[in-house]
Amino acid sequence: MLRVQKIPLDDIYVPAARKKTLHPETVRHLAEDIVENGMKTPIQVRHDGKRYVLVEGLHRLEAVRWLGETSIDSYLVQARKH
Template identity: 55%
Template sequence: MKDVVIKIAEIYVPASKRAPIDPDKVNALAESIAEVGQQSPILVRPDKQRYVLVSGLHRLEACKALGETTVKANLVQAAKY
């Protein structure tokens, strides 16, 4: 899969993916992303005018915490998820 850069504002997080967020994990990821960049892209699927998060909630939240407006992602097919 090829990495793409997506605006965070265009990503919808479905209720089923809004699991309790571990603040310590988000902080650790944010520190890592600030030091070396985002190593693992999140997974999203296209949905009309936006993207739906499939995997990577903590990475997404870490990018938001850093004030990022975009995130590295991989596009997946909806049929698989």
């Protein structure tokens, strides 16, 4: 079973190709929902030996960053490099 870990936002690398899929309006709506209801689903990251790489959850990551948080609930997963 996956265990939730708090990971500092500054330690998470977002691949350039993933950044292209970011929709600012979605980030704003998610941030509002997180304030009202909390974040229900942690993001997924993999560790490449030096840093954490985002696998899933770009909009959640950016919403939490937009809210001024310094860390985020994450699942550490084993995933192929994209």
